Amino acid sequence: MRYYLWKMTREEFTQIARECSTLLVGHSRKTVRERMLEIAESPLAEYRTDFYGVGGYLAELELEIAALLGKEAVVIMPSGTMAQPIALRIWSDRAKNNKTAFHPTCHLHLHEHMGYKELHHLEALLLGKSDSVFTFEDLQALSDKPASLLIELPQREIGGQLPTWDELSAITDEAKAQGIRLHLDGARLWECAPYYGRSYKEIASAFDSVYVSFYKILGGLPGAALAGPADFIAEARIWMRRQGGNLFNMFPTAISAKLGMDHYLPEIPNYVAKAQEVALLFAQIPGVRVVPEVPPTNMMHLHFQYSDADVLDAAAEVAKEHSFLTLNYAAPIPGGSKTELSISSGALAISSETLANLIGEFGQRLTSRELLPDVFITIGIDVGGLRKGFHLVALKGASIVGVYKTRSTEDALAWCLGQGALSVAIDCPCQWRPDTGKRLAEQELYKRGISCYWTPSRSAALEHPKDFYGWIQNGMALYHAISNSYPLISSPASISKPHCFETFPYAVSRQLSGMERDKEMQRRSILTRFGIGQSELVSIDFVDAALCALTAQLTLRGQTLALGDEAGGWIVIPESDTNPVSSS
Secondary structure, eight states: OOOOGGGSOHHHHHHHHHTOSEESSSSOOOOHHHHHHHHHTSGGGGSOOOBTTBSHHHHHHHHHHHHHHTOSEEEEESOHHHHHHHHHHHHHHHHTOOEEEEOTTOHHHHSSTTHHHHTTOOEEEEOSOTTSOOOHHHHHTOSSOOSEEEEESSBGGGTSBOOOHHHHHHHHHHHHHTTOEEEEEETTGGGTHHHHTSOHHHHHTTOSEEEEESSSTTOOSSOEEEEEOHHHHHHHHHHHHHTTOOOSOOHHHHHHHHHHHHHHGGGHHHHHHHHHHHHHHHHTSTTEEEESSSOSSSEEEEEESSOHHHHHHHHHHHHHHHSEEOOSOOEEETTEEEEEEEOSHHHHTSOHHHHHHHHHHHHHHHHTSOOOOSOOEEEEEEEOOTTTOEEEEEEETTEEEEEEEESOHHHHHHHHHHHTOSEEEEESOSSOOOTTSSOHHHHHHHHTTOOOOOOOOHHHHHHOTTOTTHHHHHHHHHHHHHTTTSOBOSSTTOOSSSEEEEOOHHHHHHHHHSSOSSHHHHHHHHHHHTTOOOTTOOSHHHHHHHHHHHHHHHHHTTOEEEEEETTTEEEEEEOTTOOSSOOO
């Protein structure tokens, strides 16, 4: 029997995972009762409870973490999502400058619905390329001076990469010289010490403020600590109260964090060594790439040249036969799929021989499936009027292989052919409004809560006094010019040969990221999540073209929906659950 976990319900997936006695990722599982008993049976449970952030063991833990990080004070908060924007807000208020800088894959930018902007009115300056750590040169190239610079150590979205100590020192020294406050996103700071060979205090010493998490490698209950100067922390407490984070009691969080610090921190060098052993085993499987090649911490990403369904199918078969859970998820990306591994106590309990056998069997089952072909080139085209013309972006997997701007439909076709594109996605209606009424595709978008302008009939467009629909006429000319080489899809299934289709960047954004509040920023965030760099996307027109090209990639993988009918044409959009990464 074959098990396709990605297609299963959450309950079915959970049931299969619960049956596994051996885990490669994370700590060994505990029930709610076991976790609560650990807290209740700890000597720390003899303390009196804290009261709205004052007293109890909470106060002692704040002092301990402050000493561990070499900072004057610490406040414990419910989450890093609350703590980090507060830190950046304070630094911006003090500098009277609402700009902050961070990497394009920063958690605040990708996974918090732009809370830093919506709640704290901060403006982000994105620093560096989305697939690597930013550099000293990237900092020097900033056109505006930010009030603060956030540095994540390690960078989770790119597999846990770290700058070298010399590179980090050069960046922090330059920021200080410019009068920029430094904030450390230390969600996984605990795992960095072996790579740097320095204490947490030494690593944190260059930073004005530091955030650390309790529930990741420490295995604690949800919670976070924000560290910094005493006056900074006093102000952070006020902001925590304003945002509803000053809870009546936090003793369970404090006690579980301390238990995790005592139990897991001494083991982290062993987790890192085990992670490097695991990385070597996966690197031997054809069609699997480990990112980074040699993990500097206990985490890594695996990029598969196999579909997410096949990856999870292979993992499920191993789980059923050996009660071994190889990975927790596989998510689609252009050209294949990916997962994230964080190696800790679960893997440490497995002997090297057993681990090699289990991962080897996963590899055998995976490679018995169909290796996805070399990634096809897709092109997205943003359509403007005669003066603006066409903006084109060519995408191969997650790599932009070309950008082009032209007013000529013939030049646009020649460029598509020159790039060797299989699929061309165009941001423009492919059919005028039919005589029977509104286009069905647009009506179906509306039913999904995705608004759009209703495409007019051809006669109505031509009669408009201000040529409002000239851009659609330009798009129709493009469809006609490329029709011999890239015929318009005639049905959702007709995508095996070179083709073109209509898509809609706003709908793409809504499907992949929910409500759109900041058009360009949110669309760039989607591209970042899929690992697509943006240094060549110098305008929103190129960003939209890249979103179209991404939609074409997803279409070739069968991860899109085609809305409409023959009469009014099809609009292709991603499935709403298409997401390359989890967000925790």
